[in-house]
Amino acid sequence: MSSKELLTSSYDFDLPKELIATYPASPRDSAKLLVYDRTTDKIFHVNFYDLENFIPKNCALVFNDTKVIKARLFGEKPSGGKIELLINRALNAHDISVYIRGKVKVGTKIIFNENLIADVKELLEEGSRIVNFYQDEKALRFEDILPIIDKIGHVPLPPYIQRKDNKEDENEYQSVFAKEEGAVAAPTASLHFTKEQHERVCSKFPHAFITLHVGSGTFKPVECDTITEHPMHSEYYDISDEAKELLDSEIPILSVGTTSTRTVEFYVRNKELQRGEANLFLHPNNKPLRVNYLLTNFHLPKSTLLMLVASFVGLEKAMELYDIAIKERYRFYSYGDAMLIL
Template identity: 75%
Template sequence: MMRKKVSNKELRTSSYDFTLPSELIAAYPANPRDHARLLVYDRETDTITHAHFYDLEKFIPKECALIFNDTKVIKARLFGHKPSGGKIELLINRPLNAVDINVYIRGKVKPQSEIIFDEDLKAQVIKLHDDGSREVNFFQNDKLLRFEDLLPIIDKIGHIPLPPYIQREDEKEDADEYQSVFGKEAGAVAAPTASLHFTPEQHARICENHTHAFVTLHVGSGTFKPVEADIITNHPMHSEYYDISNAAKELLDSDTPVLSIGTTSTRTIEFYAKHGKIQKGEANLFLHPQNRPSRVNHLLTNFHLPKSTLLMLVASFVGLEKTQELYAEAIKEKYRFYSYGDAMLII
């Protein structure tokens, strides 16, 4: 079967822009989680159904396996000060190795600058990067910390890094709400948001009735970076650490149809499928209408930012025009958007 030719329009970043009324940006999650709304698009019948997340099981195709991302969000936002007293905000992005950590710092710093935090924690700036990020080492009582030793400390003094479009400070409840109920591998600085809708009961029930497996993709802050190039294929895609479990590998190496829970699971699965079936490493896959999925059959996702790589990933499944139509329908029906917003299922 010949693949439909990709139009120039599908490659233009401007084609992925849309206007979203600010009241549709969700500042808080649905309560309970599974009471979020669910827009279901069936490609075979070209029909849209409006439902709720607790209806999800009705729409999962038979004989379909589910793959979840079990990453866990860390308290990556830290408030400290310079030795001179000037306030500094630091956002951990990702570890580069055991001790060198890529971060973003709000406030002027130079190499060898020190930032002081509670719990006798200090960060020393090692390098300044052209992309605005910084490289630091963390110390506690002058002892150089490995990333895994840093995690329990920032769990005490750090803050959940809510995305910038949620225009409020993090609250106590966000420590639980901005985590999936099955997250266990600490390392993400943004949640795999399609996963946030599952209650423990619904997740257990679905796993009992469907073959399933877990992958890990530690979501970095680059996931929020808008595409600035005029042509989407000129966008430098960010890289994130991934790990495919043995159970997921076995499933992906079979011909079982797959429903990917979220864009993060999708990027992981498709990187594995398209890059030599390597089980762990760095994934920087950019899915769009000229680079379509080859292993994922169905997608559960939230509603994404204009001009974002995540919106272009949705278009890799259904094309630009249908993506625009689905988003126009969601806006018309007043669905809630972004991390704490509603969900869409593409079957």
């Protein structure tokens, strides 16, 4: 492996602004799909509804069934100052990691609709805050908050989708098989499946669902000069006994999305842990051990997600594929098009 593959600057590229998808393809499976076959070094340009024609016959699929919560909340301080709060993740039953736009001190009470109050407990150096939530003076557990924010919260669209969320996003920024509430960002490769296509694929191929609650750290660019110095964010995961059986087998795996990939690969390295905190960073110096094929979207420059793609194909090929995608006018990021690596 060349030292170039460890330099963060090697994963930079220029993306024309008009290729950042701000709305999803409609219908979902009409998105474009770039297929790269590593054994023949061939590239195919098709649509997502053609996916079944390219899935290897002897493999199983792994999906992430996390469900995006309405994590963006708008409230105000007792002084009347406006505050925007983004839930990041639950640290335990009561301590919630959040990002707050607006100045707050420890002890500040932020007031939302439905008598929901966030009490700021701690300011952390990297910019996040720890808060506890209350309603009518009763301390709320994380699971108590979910039905309240479902009423008053907003879909946490990524920062590069520079528009307000709308009613359509409540469905579109959610996979058709989303089940377990807790993510603040969608596992975006999953967004391309229609209900019909997903059912069809699942009827033809062995499959399993794992859960990784995607945090906002997924969008954080690598800021160190050398990628191995990057402190990887941690996210809660859960692998059912049924999924464990598949992962422990010899059957080749097609992982649907980078989040599924990170979860499978974390489990393979820590087999006694079926649930907990995953913080695995896959890159060309830390390649996948269990996942054979990858379905993914096109990711941000200098992101851990692009580096994960490079862990499958190497830096040079990853950047070549991205260059081709730009020339072919593929749409990028969460609502963008997809790539299948065989």
